[in-house]
Amino acid sequence: MSTSPHSFPKVPRGEDVLGELLHSLSQPLTSLRCSLELSIEELAEQQQESVSAALQQTEKVIGMIQLMREYLDAEQPGPEASPVALAPVLRSVIEELSSIAAVRGIQLRMMGTCAATLPAPEPRLRLALQYLIATMIEAQAVGDKVMLLLGEGPAGAVLRVEGERGLRELDFQNREPSATSPQAKRDPSGATSASVSTLRRVRLAIASRVLENAGASLVFGDGGVNPTGFVLRIPRRVGTPAR
C-alpha cells in the first residue's frame, strides 16, 4: 500500500512542542512532589530539613511550569468566550488582593465604574488583572496608596492604575534591589531577586497577552505626580455598549 505524502505528520508548531514537553514534565514532577511530601513525616528532624528544601525547590519549578502553561494558554485564542463584564471582576480581584496589600501596609482603592465587557474566559481575565494589580502593589512602599480609576468615554472604557511609585521601582532586569527600594527586603518565599524579576516579567506578559487577545490594549507607564502603573483601554467596539 502506498503512502500519500499528505499522510505524513506535519512539523509541529513551537508552542505545541513546548506544550507537549510541559505535559510530559508534569508526570515525573507529580511523583517527585508527592514522594517528598509523604516522606517528610517519616524522617528524623535533621533529614526533614533537607527534604523540605528539596520540596520547596520542586514547588518553585512547578510554579514556573504553571506560568509557562499560562503563557502558552494566553497565546492561544482559547475557547469561544461569552463577554465578561470588567467592573465586577475587577472589584472581586481588588477584594482578593486587599488583604495582601494591607499586610504590606498599602491602601488599595477603586473609583468609578463602567459597563465594558471583554470576550475572554472569566478565569483568564481574573488572572490577568490579579497579575497586573499585584505587580503594582509590589512596586509600593509601606504607607503608599494604589488607585484604580475606571471610567468610560466616547472611545470606550479606560482603567488607569496609579500609585505613589510606578512600576519603574521594580526590578525587571534581574538586578539586585537597592537598599532603598521597596523590594530590598528579602522575598519571604526565599526566591532570589533574579527569579522574582523573571516571574514578574512573565506575569506581566501573560496579562498583556490575555487582554490584547480580548481586544483591549495595555500600556505600561510611569512618571508624573502620580506615577501610572498601567492603562487598560477597551474600545467601544469590543464590548462597551453605547449609551
Place this chain on the structure above:
Amino acid sequence: MRILIVEDDAALSSFIRKGLEAEHHAVDVANEGNQGRAMAMEFDYDLVVLDLSLPGLDGLSVLKSLRQRKANLPVMILTARSRIEDRVQCLDSGADDYLVKPFSYLELSARARALLRRSHLPSESVLTVRDLCLDRVERKVERAGRHIELTTKEFALLEYLMRNAGRRLTRAMIIEHVWNLTFDSTTNVVDVYINYLRRKVDDGFTPSLIHTVRGVGYQMSPDGASA
C-alpha cells in the same frame, strides 16, 4: 473508605496509594482504562481517582461509561491538561473534581476527603475542634464559650483550617483556597494571617490548636500537638 486509583504511572499510583492507605483507606489500583472501568463497575467504591491519559480506554470514556451506571459515585480526575476547556469538558462529563498535575499529595488528600464527606454526610453548618466552634451560618466563632471577633479573611482561613483539622496544609493550598490566588505575590500574607488568628484563637487558651509544620505550612491539631 474504599478508593480506586486508575493511573498508568506506577510510581505515582504507588505514592498516592501509600498516602491514602496511611489515612486508613482501602485502596485498589488499576493501571489501564478498561481494567479501571471493569473494577469500578464490579466493586463498590466510595471514590474513584481517575487519570485522563490512560492506555486502552481513555479516562474521559471511563468517566462517561461510569456515569451511565453509577451516577452517584464520586470521581476525581487527574490530568496534566490545565486549559479551561479541558476542565469544563471533564466537569460536564460528570467529574466531581479536577486536579491538575503536578499536584500536591496534600491537595489530593484534602479534596478526596471533601468528596467522601459530601457523599456520606450532610454539610455541617457548625465546625468544632475541641472547644473551638465556628458557625458558618451565623458567621460566629467561640472558644471555650468566649466570642471571638474575626475579619472576613480570618474567618475564611479559620474555616479552611478547621475543615481540614488534623491535616497538613501547604501555604500554596491556603493561598489558593482562602485568597483565590494561584501565585505567591512575594508576600507572607499567609504567615501574617496565621499570626492574627493565633492571637485571637490560641492566645490565652490551652492547648494551642494552630501549629506550624516545618517546611510545609500549617495544621490545626485537635489533640493540640503538631504533626
